[in-house]
Amino acid sequence: MAEPTWTVVVPVKRLPAAKSRLRGALPGVPHEELALALAADTVRAVLACPAVAEVLVVTGDAHVAAELAGAGARIVPDPPDAGLNAAFRHGAAAAGRHARVAGLTADLPALRPAELAAALSAVPAGPPGVRRFVADAPGDGTVLLAAPAGVPLEPRFGAGSAEAHAASGALPLTGDWPGLRRDVDTSVDLAAAARLGLGPRTAALLGASAAATPA
Template structure:
């Protein structure tokens, strides 16, 4: 019997407002380019995951929308309610697959096989229960998964791992370092680079590390 395939919802803010703690992390690289690269590399990995049937990007940013459509994802504009959790709920309501996952857009080292492993683990868990994957420090959440007929009910934000657990979701704790490595700070970006970055983020890191040419 074939395994169920997933719809994955990935909200992305306007690039000018996204990933504010990363501003200036790469010398000479415009902040919006870095934010777009993180999202693009995340989407590239999700779209390459064999467990995923559709990827739905929720955004009002024209550059993000163009990149997502070009990669093969669907795009929904943000709904009337503001905020990350509202975007996850809006995207989940627009999916067509029965199994739904919400994923953050800042996983530039993500490996498709690790995402597939986490989704399979979610499918094999307790029936009718949401599952989540904590980030590398353990306090945040990178993935929230819901079975058919169960609302996603996202609680992303500060201490989201505790919030998701308090809401009845159960943690998934497999060996998925690239899935758990979200990027909020320059130190996070360095840690992701040690795992191996996707091509767009890697190119920006390489460009920032090249010595500037002298004028002479």
């Protein structure tokens, strides 16, 4: 079993603005509840990962902060209107420059702790002092960016982030981790994640929506 040596930074937007392309994906389910469920299932899996010593949730949303602090994460207030990469940098700074830091997106409801442990354990096996990243299922985005101790995270999340991270010197990790790679931006992504097996919060909302939708 991997040593719990990684600090994982998970930024979560304010719920009304989070996951806008998913709005209306689950009829009868408030959008904010779905956005929170995705984040809660992601953080739950990270907290259960044997390689993770601490989870830092960067957020400016009081509801998110209360929910995820109760689950065991440490809350870092999000710099107002600074954007996703600023939130990752802020969380990495809070972790300390001697920490092994990984940035993870908050929309991985099918994530398995063993997948994250395998990805993080592969980071030190690469060239020393080099950041590593995991691309999303389509291959153009990034779900995980990991930096060895003493190496700046230098996040470039956003459109085309896999190419941007590679151009910045980070190297890809290419393991077979379907839950880790399956981020959820659209209803199609949510259906794909459901086929892999969702975490309990998202699964419950999916079930509630199905029960409330006329056949």
